[in-house]
Amino acid sequence: MTSAAGALAAQMPAQDGDLRFGRLGDFRLESGESIRDCRIGYRTYGRLDEAQSNAVLFPTWFSGTSQQLAENIGHGKIVDSGRYYVIAVDAIGDGVSSSPSNSTAQPRMKFPKFSIRDMVESQYRLVTEVLHLRRLHGVLGISMGGMQTFQWIVAHPDFVERAVPIVGSPKLTPYDLLLWEAELHAIDGDANFQGGNYSKRPVAAMRTVSDIHNLALTTPAYYVEQNRGKDFAGVLAAAEQATLEGMDTNDWYRQLQAMIGLDIFRQFGGDMARAASTVKAKVTVVAASRDHMVNPLPALELARLLHAVTVELGSDCGHLSPGCELPKVSEAVTKALE
Amino acid sequence: MTSAAGALAAQMPAQDGDLRFGRLGDFRLESGESIRDCRIGYRTYGRLDEAQSNAVLFPTWFSGTSQQLAENIGHGKIVDSGRYYVIAVDAIGDGVSSSPSNSTAQPRMKFPKFSIRDMVESQYRLVTEVLHLRRLHGVLGISMGGMQTFQWIVAHPDFVERAVPIVGSPKLTPYDLLLWEAELHAIDGDANFQGGNYSKRPVAAMRTVSDIHNLALTTPAYYVEQNRGKDFAGVLAAAEQATLEGMDTNDWYRQLQAMIGLDIFRQFGGDMARAASTVKAKVTVVAASRDHMVNPLPALELARLLHAVTVELGSDCGHLSPGCELPKVSEAVTKALE
Numbered sequence: 001m002t003s004a005a006g007a008l009a010a011q012m013p014a015q016d017g018d019l020r021f022g023r024l025g026d027f028r029l030e031s032g033e034s035i036r037d038c039r040i041g042y043r044t045y046g047r048l049d050e051a052q053s054n055a056v057l058f059p060t061w062f063s064g065t066s067q068q069l070a071e072n073i074g075h076g077k078i079v080d081s082g083r084y085y086v087i088a089v090d091a092i093g094d095g096v097s098s099s100p101s102n103s104t105a106q107p108r109m110k111f112p113k114f115s116i117r118d119m120v121e122s123q124y125r126l127v128t129e130v131l132h133l134r135r136l137h138g139v140l141g142i143s144m145g146g147m148q149t150f151q152w153i154v155a156h157p158d159f160v161e162r163a164v165p166i167v168g169s170p171k172l173t174p175y176d177l178l179l180w181e182a183e184l185h186a187i188d189g190d191a192n193f194q195g196g197n198y199s200k201r202p203v204a205a206m207r208t209v210s211d212i213h214n215l216a217l218t219t220p221a222y223y224v225e226q227n228r229g230k231d232f233a234g235v236l237a238a239a240e241q242a243t244l245e246g247m248d249t250n251d252w253y254r255q256l257q258a259m260i261g262l263d264i265f266r267q268f269g270g271d272m273a274r275a276a277s278t279v280k281a282k283v284t285v286v287a288a289s290r291d292h293m294v295n296p297l298p299a300l301e302l303a304r305l306l307h308a309v310t311v312e313l314g315s316d317c318g319h320l321s322p323g324c325e326l327p328k329v330s331e332a333v334t335k336a337l338e
Numbered sequence: 339m340t341s342a343a344g345a346l347a348a349q350m351p352a353q354d355g356d357l358r359f360g361r362l363g364d365f366r367l368e369s370g371e372s373i374r375d376c377r378i379g380y381r382t383y384g385r386l387d388e389a390q391s392n393a394v395l396f397p398t399w400f401s402g403t404s405q406q407l408a409e410n411i412g413h414g415k416i417v418d419s420g421r422y423y424v425i426a427v428d429a430i431g432d433g434v435s436s437s438p439s440n441s442t443a444q445p446r447m448k449f450p451k452f453s454i455r456d457m458v459e460s461q462y463r464l465v466t467e468v469l470h471l472r473r474l475h476g477v478l479g480i481s482m483g484g485m486q487t488f489q490w491i492v493a494h495p496d497f498v499e500r501a502v503p504i505v506g507s508p509k510l511t512p513y514d515l516l517l518w519e520a521e522l523h524a525i526d527g528d529a530n531f532q533g534g535n536y537s538k539r540p541v542a543a544m545r546t547v548s549d550i551h552n553l554a555l556t557t558p559a560y561y562v563e564q565n566r567g568k569d570f571a572g573v574l575a576a577a578e579q580a581t582l583e584g585m586d587t588n589d590w591y592r593q594l595q596a597m598i599g600l601d602i603f604r605q606f607g608g609d610m611a612r613a614a615s616t617v618k619a620k621v622t623v624v625a626a627s628r629d630h631m632v633n634p635l636p637a638l639e640l641a642r643l644l645h646a647v648t649v650e651l652g653s654d655c656g657h658l659s660p661g662c663e664l665p666k667v668s669e670a671v672t673k674a675l676e
Binding site: 178186204207212215216224226235297 | 633
């Protein structure tokens with residue numbers, strides 16, 4: 001695009017799926033630190049109705065971007081943009097919103113640690129200050145997007161009417177922590193990482209990280225079924241290359257830390273029941289019973305306290321069950337938002 | 339022990355459980371390379387009967403030693419030394435038998451790669467040339483010991499009457515390979531490893547390796563149940579310290595490679611049915627259906643071809659199921675050896 005064309009595009013109304021940014025200025029984090037000149041990427045799909053009653057926020061999963069969410073938006077997909085005004089939003093640290101990989105003022109590991117709650121607060125400011133919405137009809141998200149969804153319903157109980165966390169969690173179990181710590185340790189152990197100020201990409205670390213990630217992404221049975229009889233060295237190398245190209249290591253590191261720190265009960269002194277009593281949204285919890293990446297137990301425990309609708313996915317796809325059981329998830333979301 | 343006492347001890351008959359060594363001289367490997375001055379550690383329990391009909395070989399699991407096997411030997415344990423002459427044998431590379439960590443001629447990564455089949459051949463030479471046995475009543479082993487057991491029944495079909503591989507495998511699945519490759523990559527990625535010639539121990543690598551190992555050792559549900567409510571940082575650090583102290587990194591590396599290379603069907607052109615047709619031992623396969631460390635599928639497939647007795651362990655302990663379901667395993671072994 002020439003700069004003249006760019007100037008013209010800037011004056012035209014945004015189309016469905018165009019990447020836009022909300023600028024939040026210096027964004028103060030839970031920790032007291034700030035993200036300088038914070039910008040939050042987002043894309044909208046469908047039209048906001050006159051009563052502003054159909055806005056649905058859809059935050060990204062770990063290492064995902066709003067662009068990747070697009071395939072889940074539309075008729076017959078997870079959320080129907082024919083009916084809802086869908087706001088796909090880039091979580092902090094995803095390489096599109098302000099992130100270690102794209103900040104000039106706070107590059108790499110100089111980028112402050114942030115939390116899932118910080119992601120939610122950045123989104124609250126986006127929808128209130130930039131999009132000027134007074135409420136959200138719904139929030140839904142997959143995996144780390146489901147973690148943000150859980151955080152939303154206690155952070156802004158009056159602002160969200162419906163919530164659908166999908167293979168998400170309100171607080172991680174020891175197994176989840178073991179998984180993410182393994183990945184952090186793999187990165188820490190690479191001399192090329194050097195606290196994030198690497199000159200060479202930490203290829204060795206991300207190879208190990210990719211392997212660890214794939215160990216937990218599905219059940220062993222599914223992995224064996226998918227890969228038996230194939231050239232295993234090729235399977236492994238392709239997965240490792242995809243991980244390396246998929247996300248900057250510093251971004252990966254900071255988003256991991258955000259998940260590790262997740263605890264929506266913390267603001268209630270760790271009391272799950274007290275947290276549950278403040279929730280006003282109608283919640284539908286979608287959990288995968290054989291999920292080895294985000295353990296379903298905390299989500300199911302909270303669901304009971306909330307008397308939430310609970311939809312369990314039982315496939316051996318594990319954490320990938322929402323994709324393997326898409327019609328079931330799509331139906332659950334449709335009902336949840338009705 | 340003073341050297342005089344040592345000399346005296348050397349003249350005394352060995353007691354149950356004393357560590358002894360069989361010296362094999364330069365031991366030629368499948369690869370064509372040799373382990374120089376190869377010695378194989380072993381301990382015996384119980385008495386060999388006059389007909390030499392009650393010898394049972396019990397090779398070690400990954401990273402285990404014959405000393406650690408002792409707790410599984412005795413009345414009410416996995417194998418009864420009141421009835422059988424049990425030979426607990428240290429697999430090559432375990433730090434007791436010839437290993438990267440104890441070889442002066444071939445230290446660290448100069449120690450040649452060896453295979454599960456090499457372990458079995460070293461044991462065959464031990465029992466024939468050192469212990470002068472003409473046959474084994476049984477071979478049994480847990481995990482990598484079960485892999486050796488599977489290898490035994492095709493390597494020396496006329497020598498073994500009963501075989502009980504417990505959570506073992508005749509050939510690894512892609513998931514098993516992913517797991518062990520993740521651990522190898524974690525070690526390779528540590529600058530302190532430097533191809534095994536490290537001056538500082540690769541602490542960072544072994545921390546990651548420990549985490550990876552624990553991700554697969556049990557089911558997520560079991561790990562969560564065991565560790566929920568505990569100080570997680572403490573749990574993690576203790577496990578990492580135990581791994582670091584438990585085995586030399588070079589030994590870990592070479593035993594991992596041995597498991598990765600396992601394929602008892604290779605000598606039959608990859609034909610499982612042809613391999614099965616050569617087996618003469620009466621086989622009892624003990625497999626854990628929720629094992630995430632050694633996938634049970636290949637063992638169960640071979641069991642069907644062998645018309646083997648199959649005992650499935652269903653606990654959420656996963657690969658640790660033999661410990662969690664000890665009475666069931668003990669009973670299976672008792673019946674298998676009868």
